[in-house]
Structure formats: C-alpha cells, structure tokens
Amino acid sequence: VTASVAGADTGDHLSYEIRPGNVQIEPGRAAFVETTLKPRQVIWFGSKEERPYTLSVKRSGVDPTEVEGTYVQRGFLPRWLATFFGIFLALALAFVMIWIAYKPQVSSKATEQTEQAGAALAPSPSAAPETLPSTAPSAPAESPAAQPAAPEPKDDGAGGGGGGGGGEPKPPTKKPKPVVRTAATAVKELAARSDGRHICYRAYVADKGWQQPVCDGAEAGTVGKNLPIKVLNIAVSGTKGVSGNGAHVVEGWLTGDKWESEGDGVDMYLGSSKEAVSPLEGFTLKTTEGIVCPNTHVKDKGWQKQGCTEAGNWRYFGSPMDQRLQLEAVRITV
Template structure:
C-alpha cells in the first residue's frame, strides 16, 4: 500500500508501505521477520525488493508478568483456604431452666410414711391327748407315791381320761390367716371432691403404662397410695405420675407411666395445695370441675379452683 506509484523518469521516490503480519505475538519479546516487496515498472518484469521488519508483542511484557504473579497468588490462596481447618470451640454452658413459679413451694415434699406390718398372732399350743391321766396333783412330786386307791377310781379315771383326751383334741383353735401388709404411700385427696387420686383399673395392684388417672372414693387400695420421692417423682404401683407425651398444653392427660426421668414426671405439692408440674408450670386438674367417681385428671393453667387443690393423708 499504495499499490501504484507514478515516478518521473530519472527521479527517485520513497514509498511508505504498511505490512500486515500473518501471526500476532500476544506476549513476548520483539521479533524480526523477513518480507519481500515486488516492484514492477509498466511494461517490465517485477523487481523483488527484500527486507526485514520488527514485530512487537500485542500486550506489554510487564502486563504479562503482572497476570502471571496474580494467577500464582490466586492459586496459592485457594490451596491454603482449602487446607486450613479452623479450630472451632463453643464457650456456651448448659443453662438450667428455672421453674419460676410462685405456686411451686421452696420446701421439699414430705417423705412417705411406711406403715409397719401387723404383728403375727402366736399359734396356741394344743393340749396333749389323754391329758386327764398325765396331770399330777399339786404336791404329789414331793412323795413320789401313787394316789390312794378309792372305789370306782379306775373306772372314773378311765372315763375322765377319755373325755379329757377327746376334749383336748377337738378344742385346738384354727390358725388365722395373716392380713396382707398395707401398701406404702399416702392418699392424695381432692379438696373439691373429697375423693382420692386413683389409677384406673389398678385394683389388682398391677401398674400398666399409659393408664389414665381419675378421682374415686377413697378405699386405701394400692392404686390409691402415692409416694413423693426426693427426685420429684410421685409414684404408685412401681410407676410414675406423668403428663402424656411430655405436653405443656392445657388438657394434656395425667397418666401412669414407666419412670424415665423425664421432666414431665416431676410434680411438686405446694403449701397452697397445688400439684404443679414445673416443666409446664401448670396444675393437676379434675376435668370440667368434676367431683364424681371416674372424673379424669388433666394438666391445666393454675387458677386456684377447688378442683385443682389437693392434700395428702396417711
């Protein structure tokens, strides 16, 4: 470029040409490349003119160095980030939830009183058969002599011995059956109903997991005897008073369940007569203010009503 140049005869001219390299050098040092320029006069053969040109890189060398260093730093940072394992530790401590209720008493629940077993009656000693003949008159041991013979004494002695023997054999009293020991524990009596907390269907003395509690006429049966233990549980028939499913909602059933240490099995009898579950901060309640036999027990917000008041009795 330009492709055509007009030069007068006998004259010389300089032509500025632009060369386009076939390959671009993006990075790197300068390079010298050869080129050939064909000059042709009108009506004459082309005249090749050879030369070299200097080709520089498209981007400066310092930029390539910068990109290389930046890439190396990025790779190093990524590897360190992946390999680094921070030591994570928690300074949190367990916080014991306070019951925080004015209804719960500060005093410990009273310990259950265990009644002593009744004294077994002594078995009477039966009289030996023929006791009439074996008895000796008082004072007879001093002489050792037999009693004086009187008329009819042999007949009288024989008859009296027979009657004495028969009387001794038939007069021995039958052995009385010992009364079973009364179950340990106390009665929990409702103020509004004057009836006892009772395990439904537990008259046979066998506790069944999930049995609903109710109020019933006090009969001092094992399923009406309760023990307030130091761990906060209230037990009967070898099981614990329990809020069904550990619920904190009003209307949750009060039942008998296997002792597990769950907070739903902790109850405190306050000095005001409220039987409180500290986890829910609610009271044991007779359903619908009921006072009749068979009224079930539930968990309910403490309101101070008679169906939520209880007392213990030995």
C-alpha cells in the first residue's frame, strides 16, 4: 500500500514537517510517520491560543482518512512581565516629561542703584559736615582740653615690639621636692644648739612608713598597736661615729657579719623596708667613743630593761633571740 500524509488548519497558522511524506507498507506491516507542528507567528505576550488542525492519510483510489487535533500556542513571555514593562515604561516617560517641563525659577534680588539713590546717601563719618550760613554771630567755640599723652610702655628687656613675643619661652619651674628630715638632719640641728653628745633616730613602721626623727631618749615607733619596726635610721654627734647590725624575726642576721658604720652627722640604717623582708626583732649597737643605752619595746613583752654598752664594745638589744618577737618601739641615749 502506498500512502501520503498531509496537514491543514483553518487560517494557515501552522506549518507541518512530516517525515516521511510518502510511505509504502507491505502486507501485514505497519509504518510510522513523525509529524512536527510549528506556529508560523510567535505570540510574544498574551494568553494561550488553540489552533485546530487535521492530518489526512491519502491513498490512490480511496477517500482520505482524516485525524483531527488541537495545537495549543502559548505566549513567549509571561503576562505579568508585560504588565511590569508597561508600568515601568509609563513611569519612565512620566519622569522624562516632568524633567523636561520643570524650569527652576531663578530671580535676582539685586536692584540697580540709581544716581538719585546714590545722591541721597548720608555722608560718611569722615566727611566734614557742611556749615550752613547764619545771620546771627555764633559764640566762640570752646577749645577742647588737651588730652594727656598716653604713657609709653616701659621696656622691660623682654623682647621687641608687638607684645614682646620674640624671647625664648622660659622652661617650666620645677617644684622643689619636700625636704626629708632624717636622723642626720635632726642631730645636726641639735648639735648646733647644744654642745655635747647626742643621738637622733627615727623608725619605719609597717603599714605607716617613716616617722619624724626624735632625739636623746624620746620614743620612736608605736606601743600597743601591733605595728612592728622594719627599719631604724640612727645618727650621732660627739661620739666620732656609730656602728650596728639588725636582726630580723624570720631571716635573723640578714647581712651576716657585715655591720653598718657611719661617722658623726651621717645617717645609718638598720633593717629593710622591703615587703618580703620580715620586721626587726632587735639590733646590735656601739659608738666609737663613750657608751650607748637603748631601751626596747617588744611585742607581748613590753618595755625591756634598759641596758648600756661598755665603752668601745657592742651589745644586743631587743627580743630574746630564741623567741623571735617583733620590735615595736625604742628609746636611745648616749
């Protein structure tokens, strides 16, 4: 059997691509024809449209066999996009029209100055007023009193004119440091007022710091406050010098057998103000000439019996060495 396939639609909106267009079919066989339909015009925007079509199978000597169908053609772009473009285009056109039509009003408030206005201006203060003629003789004008000349500024040598700013700036004045009264300061003052042998001393008390120096048997330190002495500052006059060593509650003789020794009017220090070093429990003392007599106040023991050195020899004063009690106050004479 020989047959051909053809397509048709109302309005000729579709094109038909049939492969193959003619077929020969053997008895007892079947044949397949591939048909592709395409719209002749593209619908860019809008709703879908239905295109009815008919495929006809034609054989010689026989009426064609028709197969009907419907091709649904959709818009290339969605409808909402067309709406968006329409609104955007309308807004763009409106903006351009407003931009073109807008004309900013520019006006000048400056006015032209006429000659009459210039003539009507009042004379400047520097201009002399015009004198009008008078029929009556005017009284003689009183001459103003002579103004005293302004005194010339005195030249203080600070620089040239214009405010005297030509000189170099003075360096800031440093505040003098407060004078620290030590035992040596006190013993020198005492020796200047009174001849003879003198000893002055001051104590560095834990949590309080340095006290003011005292002399010749006055009390240094504290009593009944549980505040130990960490350092003793001693100076003498009229003994040709003083020597000593400090014993600490924990470290014992911190400097070993190394004694401190100073001449008359010079500060000698026994002990240490460092926080890591324990307070004094006692001290050894001697003067180069004569004797020295300390009295010590020890924690939980009170004032100890006053003792004196022998001339030229040293002696220990303070807590018993085996009890290691902190030293709290002293009184010393020479």
